[in-house]
Amino acid sequence: xxxxxxxxxxxxxxxxxxxxxxxxxxxxxVSTVQLESMATQFxxxxxxxxxxxxxxxxxxxPTFVTGRPNGYERGSYLALDLGGTNLRVCLINLxxxxxxxxxxxxxxxxxxxxxxxxxxxxxxxANSIKEFITSEHINAQIVAHPTDSESxxxxxxFSFPVAQTAIDGGLLLRWTKGFNCPGAVDNDIVKLLQQxxxxxxxxxxxxxxxxxxxxxxLAHSYTHPGTYIGAIFGTGTNGAYVENTHNIKTMHxxxxxxxxxxxxxxxxxxxxxxxxxxxxxxxxxxxxxxxxHVFEKMISGMYLGEITRNVLxxxxxxxxxxxxxxxxxxNKHWSFETxxxxxxxxxxxxxxxxxxxxxxxxxxxxxxxxxxxxxxxxVCQLVGTRAAxxxxxxxxxxxxxxLDKGMLRNHGYPLKLSIHEEERVDQNGASKGADANRxxxxxxxxxxxFEHYPRFEERMKQGLVELLGPHAxxxxxxxIAKDGSGVGAALAALIATKTASAxxx
Ligand code: BGC
Numbered sequence: 001x002x003x004x005x006x007x008x009x010x011x012x013x014x015x016x017x018x019x020x021x022x023x024x025x026x027x028x029x030v031s032t033v034q035l036e037s038m039a040t041q042f043x044x045x046x047x048x049x050x051x052x053x054x055x056x057x058x059x060x061x062p063t064f065v066t067g068r069p070n071g072y073e074r075g076s077y078l079a080l081d082l083g084g085t086n087l088r089v090c091l092i093n094l095x096x097x098x099x100x101x102x103x104x105x106x107x108x109x110x111x112x113x114x115x116x117x118x119x120x121x122x123x124x125x126a127n128s129i130k131e132f133i134t135s136e137h138i139n140a141q142i143v144a145h146p147t148d149s150e151s152x153x154x155x156x157x158f159s160f161p162v163a164q165t166a167i168d169g170g171l172l173l174r175w176t177k178g179f180n181c182p183g184a185v186d187n188d189i190v191k192l193l194q195q196x197x198x199x200x201x202x203x204x205x206x207x208x209x210x211x212x213x214x215x216x217x218l219a220h221s222y223t224h225p226g227t228y229i230g231a232i233f234g235t236g237t238n239g240a241y242v243e244n245t246h247n248i249k250t251m252h253x254x255x256x257x258x259x260x261x262x263x264x265x266x267x268x269x270x271x272x273x274x275x276x277x278x279x280x281x282x283x284x285x286x287x288x289x290x291x292x293h294v295f296e297k298m299i300s301g302m303y304l305g306e307i308t309r310n311v312l313x314x315x316x317x318x319x320x321x322x323x324x325x326x327x328x329x330x331n332k333h334w335s336f337e338t339x340x341x342x343x344x345x346x347x348x349x350x351x352x353x354x355x356x357x358x359x360x361x362x363x364x365x366x367x368x369x370x371x372x373x374x375x376x377x378x379v380c381q382l383v384g385t386r387a388a389x390x391x392x393x394x395x396x397x398x399x400x401x402x403l404d405k406g407m408l409r410n411h412g413y414p415l416k417l418s419i420h421e422e423e424r425v426d427q428n429g430a431s432k433g434a435d436a437n438r439x440x441x442x443x444x445x446x447x448x449x450f451e452h453y454p455r456f457e458e459r460m461k462q463g464l465v466e467l468l469g470p471h472a473x474x475x476x477x478x479x480i481a482k483d484g485s486g487v488g489a490a491l492a493a494l495i496a497t498k499t500a501s502a503x504x505x
Contacts, residue, residue, distance in 0.1 A: 005029055007378050011370045017320045021375065024311060027277040028382035032466040034275060035393045039467055041273045042397035043404070046262065051249045056270075059263040062248055063214050063240070064167040066255035068221040069491050071098035078133070078152050078204060079489035080125065083159025083212050084177060084235045085109055087125060088483075089132040092490035098223050100487060105132050118184040122196035129154075130202045151205045153497050155489030158189055159212035159236065161263045167208050167496045176265065176293055177236045177302055207500075208492035211261045212446070213240035215488020218259075220444025220481040222491060227442040228407060229398055230259075230484065233391055233456070234447025236293075237300040239264050241398045244406045257407060264394045265296030274298065275386075279310040286333065295394075299387045301338045301449045309336035311379050322372055327364040335363065338449065341380040345454040352377065387449070388456045392463025399441060399468060399476065408441060414469025415441075415476075444481035451480060 005025035006018065013021070042058075049060025074096045081088040090104035107128040113121050133152065160179065162170035165188070172184045184192065190206045197204050210218070217230025217240050231239040243260045245253040268274045271294055283306050284290055284297055297303045309330065315321035329335050340358050347354040352373035359365040359376065368376075402408030403415075450456055457478060464472040 007374065007381075010374045010378075013371055013375075014320070016318075017371065017375065020315065020318055020320050021378065024315075024379070025382060027275075028386050030275055030386055030389050035389060035396075035463060035467055038268070038273045038390075038393050039397040039400065042264075042267055042394060043400050045267060046397065046401050047247075049262070050243070050247055050260070053250055057266055057268060059161055059163070059173065059261070059266065060250075061162065061164050061211075061261040061263060062251050062253070063164050063210065063259045063261055065210065065214060065218070065259040065492060065495060066245075066253065066257060067495070068225065068227065068242065068257075068259075069218055069495075070225045071222050072096050073222065073491065073494055075494055077207075077490035077493040078129070078154040079157065079486040079493070080129065080154060081157045081159075081212070081215075081485040081489060082109070082125065083157070083485070085114075087128055088486055089129050090486040090490070091132075092487055094222070094490065094494065100222070102483075102486060104483075104486060105135075107131075114179045114181070116181055118181040118187070118192055119196065121181050121184075122192050123200060125193060126196040126200040126202050129197070129204055130200060133202075133204070151203045153207040153493045154204050155208040155210065155215075155491070155493030155496075156190065156193060156206055157210050157212050157215040157485040157489040157492075159232070159238075159485070161266075162189060162209065162211065162261075164209070164261075167492065167499070168206060170209050173263075174289070174292060176289065176296070178288060180288055208489065208496040210489060210492045211238065211240060212485040212488075213238045214259050214261055215486070215492065216444050216446045216481045216484035217241070217488070218491040218495075219484035219487035220442065220479065222487065223481075224442050224444070224479065226440075227444050228402060229395065229441075229443040230481070230488075231391075231395060231443060231445045231450075232447045233300065233445060233450040235300060235302045237265055237296050237391065237394075237447070237449075238262065239394060239398055241402065242407050243401075247405055262394075262398065264398075265293040265300075267295040267394065269294060274390075279307050279314070282310050283307055295390065299390050299449075301447070301453075303338075304383055304387055304449070305336040305338040305341060306334055308341055308379055308383050309334075311383070312336070312376065315375065315379075321375055322365055323367055325367065329363045330365060337362075338453070341384060342453050344377050344380045345384060347377065384453060384456065385459050388453075388459035389463040391450075391456075392460040393467065395443060395460070395476075396464055396467035396472075402441075411439070411441065411475070415471045416469075417471055417474065439475070440477045441475055442477050442479060444479055444484060446481050446484045450478075451482070 045057045049055040049058040079090040087107045093101040161173040164170040213230045220227040229241045355373040403413045
């Protein structure tokens, strides 16, 4: 037992509290050695996915998106973003020079729709688009920037695992993140949407289908050409990256590069390498899709609160928290939201009164001592830190693939500063900090966990350093690509319509 795993300035915890918390801390702490072995396995599963048609872990979906935007693209496109409880419909005006304008409207996808027949979901989407484009404001926009074709061209960001068959087609592999609409799995998502648009007399043509990670990668490339990874750390998690087509054995491509959607949420499906705890297993068993996306369930916003709730209930049952008493609210599945964890981790006051407020106002837990509040905070830190370190592991593994075999071969491993950089490092080894000649590895990231969870980024960076060397901090740039999916969908529609008109010439 390492008592060093416990927080340093805790008030007086009982011997039993210390003993039980130490064992929980051990379960949730992921060492560098563990990260290393997972990263090695991750790269292995990436390579299996690039070779086998039906890999069991990482799907490694070729997206048919070849090449990345350079920021000079122009035109107006509709974009649709479906991936969680909100559907966003956007009109994106790409103005060239890395600039763009966007108008958007969000529509709530009700719990009923998340499990309704897929045709009902698609009718809802078609009608939301209709409502959006008939609003006068948007019509004025379209008139000002007409597209070439008669119907409006639309890019669809659909944030679920899809086996892409073309840039404008793909079969749903499985639902995730609480969706479970019958009639969609193994069917072409673009066809389902196009049929609904036609059925509802909406004059829109679905030109491209992309995953949100791919959208994020494209959107970030528009403002930061050369971006290598697009990642989401939000309700769910996933990453897409640029692969050298020589390495993709599951299809033939004429281009040099293609974006691959890794679907990393399903990494190590059989839990041979992941440090799963009894609390993760409980969550998985009680989820809508047991045995699927176990990795995602340890990382993303939909699940972190529930893992924490499972740990807190265990501590209550052991009588080392809240005097052994829970509340009806805390007893309820999914009642402990990830945003509560953010508020709890953000509390750096000595008295931890803000934590008491969360416990009392959100969860009716009125009996909470200073020790209770410290314990709740500590559990959030354990769950949140593990999530960030696992996220770093996935990101580092994708970077390793690029360093070993793919698009990043001009970087060394472990990451080294370039020759230009070395000249800028003074005799004491400190970087003089000029960015000018730095060849960055750019990662565009979207998602509430990355954006709002306290210290998530810092913890991720620490993991990257452990896996890729001390210069990872200087060379890897983790950048927020807010609402990347909408812009990315528009860029995908542009790429698709350009490719279609070039091949019909
Ligand atoms: C889906 C991915 C998506 C990710 C982030 C996962 O549940 O399988 O396709 O990219 O969530 O939204």
